[in-house]
Amino acid sequence: MSEEKQVFKDDSQLRQKTMIADHYSRLAAAPDTGEKSVYTFVPGNLTELIRNFDLLPVLPEINALQSAMRGKSKEYIAAAEREGHSEDVCTYVKCDVGMKRAGNVGPTGERLPDPDLLLLSYTGCFTFMKWFEILKQEYDCPVTMLHVPYQGEGEITDSMRKYVVDQIKQKIIPALEKASGKKFDIDKLREQLRRSAQAEDDLVAVLESAKNRPSPIDAYFGGVYYIGPIFTAFRGTEQAVDYYRLLNQEIQERVRLGKGPVTPDGEMKEERFRLVVEGPPNWTNFREFWKMFSEEGAVCVASSYTKVGGVYDTGFRHDPDRPLESLAEYCLGCYTNLNLPSRVDTLERYVREYQADGLLVNSIKSCNSFSAGQLMMLREVGDRTGVPCGFVESDLVDPRYFSGSNIKNRLESYFQMIEQKRGGVQV
Amino acid sequence: MSANRILELVESAEETYRDMSLASVKAWKEKTGGLAIGFMPIYVPRELLHAQGVLPVGIMGGGDDLEIIRGDAYYQSYICHIPRSTIELGLGGQLDCLDGMLFPAICDVIRNLSGMWKFEFPEKLSRYLDVPQDFTPEMGGEFYKSELLALIADLEKRGARPYDKEALRASIRLFNELGGIVRDLYALRRASPWKVPTAELYCLQRAATIWPVEEAITILREYHELVLADETRTPMDQARVVLAGSFCEQPPLGLIKTLERSGCYIVDDDFIQVHRWITRSLDVEGDPLEALVNGFLFDAMASPTRYCGDKTKGTELVTRVETAGAEGVLFCAPSFCDPALLDQPMAVASIEKAGIPWTAFRYSENNGQFQVIREQAGTFADSIKLWSGV
Ligand code: SF4
Ligand code: SF4
Numbered sequence: 152m153s154e155e156k157q158v159f160k161d162d163s164q165l166r167q168k169t170m171i172a173d174h175y176s177r178l179a180a181a182p183d184t185g186e187k188s189v190y191t192f193v194p195g196n197l198t199e200l201i202r203n204f205d206l207l208p209v210l211p212e213i214n215a216l217q218s219a220m221r222g223k224s225k226e227y228i229a230a231a232e233r234e235g236h237s238e239d240v241c242t243y244v245k246c247d248v249g250m251k252r253a254g255n256v257g258p259t260g261e262r263l264p265d266p267d268l269l270l271l272s273y274t275g276c277f278t279f280m281k282w283f284e285i286l287k288q289e290y291d292c293p294v295t296m297l298h299v300p301y302q303g304e305g306e307i308t309d310s311m312r313k314y315v316v317d318q319i320k321q322k323i324i325p326a327l328e329k330a331s332g333k334k335f336d337i338d339k340l341r342e343q344l345r346r347s348a349q350a351e352d353d354l355v356a357v358l359e360s361a362k363n364r365p366s367p368i369d370a371y372f373g374g375v376y377y378i379g380p381i382f383t384a385f386r387g388t389e390q391a392v393d394y395y396r397l398l399n400q401e402i403q404e405r406v407r408l409g410k411g412p413v414t415p416d417g418e419m420k421e422e423r424f425r426l427v428v429e430g431p432p433n434w435t436n437f438r439e440f441w442k443m444f445s446e447e448g449a450v451c452v453a454s455s456y457t458k459v460g461g462v463y464d465t466g467f468r469h470d471p472d473r474p475l476e477s478l479a480e481y482c483l484g485c486y487t488n489l490n491l492p493s494r495v496d497t498l499e500r501y502v503r504e505y506q507a508d509g510l511l512v513n514s515i516k517s518c519n520s521f522s523a524g525q526l527m528m529l530r531e532v533g534d535r536t537g538v539p540c541g542f543v544e545s546d547l548v549d550p551r552y553f554s555g556s557n558i559k560n561r562l563e564s565y566f567q568m569i570e571q572k573r574g575g576v577q578v
Numbered sequence: 579m580s581a582n583r584i585l586e587l588v589e590s591a592e593e594t595y596r597d598m599s600l601a602s603v604k605a606w607k608e609k610t611g612g613l614a615i616g617f618m619p620i621y622v623p624r625e626l627l628h629a630q631g632v633l634p635v636g637i638m639g640g641g642d643d644l645e646i647i648r649g650d651a652y653y654q655s656y657i658c659h660i661p662r663s664t665i666e667l668g669l670g671g672q673l674d675c676l677d678g679m680l681f682p683a684i685c686d687v688i689r690n691l692s693g694m695w696k697f698e699f700p701e702k703l704s705r706y707l708d709v710p711q712d713f714t715p716e717m718g719g720e721f722y723k724s725e726l727l728a729l730i731a732d733l734e735k736r737g738a739r740p741y742d743k744e745a746l747r748a749s750i751r752l753f754n755e756l757g758g759i760v761r762d763l764y765a766l767r768r769a770s771p772w773k774v775p776t777a778e779l780y781c782l783q784r785a786a787t788i789w790p791v792e793e794a795i796t797i798l799r800e801y802h803e804l805v806l807a808d809e810t811r812t813p814m815d816q817a818r819v820v821l822a823g824s825f826c827e828q829p830p831l832g833l834i835k836t837l838e839r840s841g842c843y844i845v846d847d848d849f850i851q852v853h854r855w856i857t858r859s860l861d862v863e864g865d866p867l868e869a870l871v872n873g874f875l876f877d878a879m880a881s882p883t884r885y886c887g888d889k890t891k892g893t894e895l896v897t898r899v900e901t902a903g904a905e906g907v908l909f910c911a912p913s914f915c916d917p918a919l920l921d922q923p924m925a926v927a928s929i930e931k932a933g934i935p936w937t938a939f940r941y942s943e944n945n946g947q948f949q950v951i952r953e954q955a956g957t958f959a960d961s962i963k964l965w966s967g968v
Contacts, residue, residue: 235923235926237920239914240916240919240920241916241920277684277685277916278686278916278920280885281882281916284886284891285923288891288927294888296712296885296887298711298712298718298885300721301683303681303689303706303707304706308728313720313721314710314717314721318717321716321717322712322717490696491692491693491694491696492693492696492697514654516654516656519657519685519686519687519916520686520690522657523653523657523661523691524691524693525654526652526653527694527697531697544654
C-alpha cells in the first residue's frame with residue numbers, strides 16, 4: 152500500500168480510486184438497493200447503452216486482473232483447473248470461475264451481485280464467446296450477444312456496420328429494456344456520447360503527451376491506470392469527463408515542467424529508453440515487472456494494450472449525431488479486432504511518431520487473440536523501422552508463468568542491444 | 579477381391595492427403611486451367627468456389643509427415659500446431675500451386691493466420707471468411723450473404739468465372755450428393771462400425787477435401803458399396819465411443835488406428851466436418867445463395883466454434899451419443915485448442931448428467947508416440963465393456 156501511495160499521489164489518481172470504490176460499493180449494495188447489473192467485456196463494451204437504462208456494468212476481465220493484483224488468482228485458477236478447466240486456456244476465464252466459487256468477492260472485498268443480464272460483446276477475441284457460455288451455465292439470467300465481425304480485410308464495411316447496428320437495435324436494446332424495466336432514451340444516449348467524446352479527447356491528449364521528451368507518462372504501466380475509467384464502467388458519465396479533464400491538466404503540467412513519468416520508484420529522473428510495447432501486461436507481478444523497466448530508465452511511450460477497449464488516437468470519437476453507428480464503429484475498431492497488417496501499421500506508426508528506441512512484445516500465454524502472430528509482427532516492425540525488437544513471455548493472471556529472473560535477463564540484454572545500436576552513446 | 583479394391587481406394591486416399599506437394603491439385607490445374615484455393619477447417623461453402631470453376635483444397639495442417647523448420651519461428655510454444663505446420667507448408671513452397679487461402683472464422687489463431695498470410699504471400703488471395711454468430715436471416719443471414727458476395731468478387735478478380743445462379747445450383751447438387759454419401763457412411767458406421775473402420779473413413783474424407791467433388795463422389799460411393807457387400811468384415815467385442823474435439827487440427831492417423839486397436843469402435847466423430855457441416859441437403863429450387871446462407875444459419879452442426887445461444891451446452895453431444903448407441907465419449911482435443919478445451923468442461927457437465935462415461939486426452943498433429951493414449955483408451959474401453967455387461 153505504501154508503494155501504491157507513492158504512485159497515486161495526483162488528484163486524478165485519488166479521484167479514480169474513489170470512483171472505482173464507489174462503483175463497487177454500489178454493486179455490493181445492489182441486492183438491497185434493487186439496482187441491477189450487467190456483466191460484459193472491455194473490448195466493444197456498450198457502457199453508455201448499459202447506463203442509459205441505469206444498469207451497472209460488471210467486467211469479468213477487470214475482476215480477474217484485480218484478483219491477480221491482490222494475489223488471489225493462483226487459488227482461483229487452481230480451483231477452476233480442479234473442476235476440469237484445461238491448463239491450456241485463457242487464465243482470465245479460470246480466474247473468474249474460481250472467483251465465483253470463492254463467493255464472487257470483488258476487489259474491494261465485497262460480494263459482487265449476480266448478473267441480471269449477461270451482455271456478451273463478442274469483439275476481438277474468440278474466448279469471450281466461450282467465457283459467456285460458461286457464465287451462462289453459472290447464472291440463471293438472460294444472455295444477449297452482440298457479434299462484432301472482425302476487420303479481416305482491414306476495413307469496416309457497410310454490411311459489418313449494419314450487422315452490428317441491427318443487433319444493437321433488435322437484440323441488445325430490447326434485452327436491456329427487459330432487464331431494467333426501462334425504456335431506451337435516445338436523447339440521453341446522445342448526451343452520454345457527447346460526454347464520451349469529451350473524455351476521449353482528453354485521453355488522447357494524455358496518451359499523446361508521451362511524444363514529448365522526456366515523456367511525462369508511462370503509456371503502458373501507467374497507461375493501464377489512465378484507461379481504467381473509460382474502458383470500464385464510466386464512459387459517457389460526467390465523472391469520466393471530470394476525471395480525464397483533471398488528468399490531462401496534470402499531465403500537461405508535467406510536460407510544462409519537463410517532468411518524466413511517475414513510476415513505482417517515484418518520478419523517473421532520466422529517460423534512457425523509449426519503448427513501444429505490444430501485448431497486455433502481467434498482473435500478478437505488475438510492480439516487479441514495471442520496476443524492471445523504470446530502474447533502467449525505460450519508459451513505455453506507446454502501447455497497444457491501452458487500445459483494447461477502444462482506439463481513439465486515429466480520430467475515432469463516439470458521435471452523438473450517429474449514436475448507434477458510432478457505437479458499432481467503436482466495437483469494430485478495438486485493437487484486437489484489427490487484422491495483423493493493421494496492427495503492424497499501428498505499431499510502426501507508434502515507433503516513428505513517438506520516436507521510440509524499440510518495440511517490445513510481452514507475449515501472453517493465455518491470449519491467442521494478441522499472441523498468435525506476434526513473432527511475425529515483431530520482425531515486420533523491426534524491418535520497417537530498423538529499431539531493435541525484444542520479446543518476453545508471461546501470463547496475465549497465472550503466476551506460474553511469470554519468471555522474474557528470466558524476464559529481467561531478457562530485458563537487460565534487450566536494453567544493451569538498444570545501446571549497442573546507438574553506438575554506445577547513451578541518451 | 580473387394581477387400582483388395584477397398585484397400586486400393588483407402589491407400590490412394592491416404593496417398594492423396596499425405597502428398598504435401600499437392601500433385602493432384604497441380605494436375606487438375608494443368609488440365610483445367612482453373613484456380614485452386616486452399617481452405618482451413620472447419621467449413622467453407624465449397625459450392626460457391628466450384629460454381630466459379632475453382633477447386634477448393636482442404637489444408638488441414640502438416641500432420642506427422644512434416645518437419646517444422648521455419649514454423650516455430652512464427653509461433654510461441656503455447657500455440658497449437660496447425661498454424662505452424664500450415665505456415666511451414668506455405669514457406670516451403672508446397673502450397674505454391676494454390677492461388678489463395680480461405681481462413682474460416684473459428685478461433686483467433688486461424689483468424690490471425692489470415693493476416694500473416696497477407697504478409698507472407700501478398701500476391702495470393704488471403705481471405706478471412708467471417709461467419710455470423712447471430713442466426714437470424716435478417717441480421718446474421720444478411721451479414722453472411724455479404725461475406726459470400728465479397729468472396730465471389732474476390733474470386734472473380736483473381737480470374738475465376740463470374741458468379742452464375744445456375745452454376746451454383748449445379749454445384750450445390752454435387753456437394754449435396756457428396757454430403758449425402760458421407761452421411762450414409764456415418765450412418766453405416768453407427769449401425770455396423772466393423773464395416774467402416776474410422777481410419778479408412780478418415781482417409782477418404784480427408785482426400786475428399788482435395789479431390790474434385792465429382793471424383794470424390796465416385797470414390798466414396800464405390801467404397802460404400804464395397805464395404806456394404808464385404809462379408810469378411812465382422813463384429814468384434816469393442817466399446818462404442820463418440821470422439822469429440824478434433825474438429826480443426828487433425829490427429830495423426832496413427833492415433834486413430836491406436837484408438838481402434840485399443841478396443842474402441844468410434845461410432846461418431848468430429849473429423850473433417852466440412853462434408854457434414856450442413857446436416858442436410860441444401861435447397862436447389864430457390865435462390866442458391868440463400869440456400870447456402872440458410873444452410874449455415876439453420877442446419878449447421880453444433881460446434882464449439884458456434885455460439886450456443888439459449889441451448890444448453892453438450893445437449894447435442896448427448897444426443898449424438900444416444901443416436902450412435904455409444905457407450906462413452908473420448909474427448910480428444912488438440913493441445914492449446916481454445917474452442918475445444920474451453921468447451922470441454924461444459925460438454926462434460928452435460929454428459930455426466932446423462933450418466934455417460936468419458937475420458938479425455940490431448941494430442942498434437944505431429945505426435946508419434948501413442949503408448950499412453952493406447953493405455954488410457956484401452957482401460958476406458960475395458961471399463962465400458964465391463965459395466966455394459968453388468
Ligand atoms: S484470450 Fe486474451 S482477449 Fe480473450 S479473454 Fe483471454 S486475455 Fe482477454
Ligand atoms: S486447433 Fe484449435 S486453437 Fe488451433 S487453430 Fe484450430 S481451432 Fe484454433
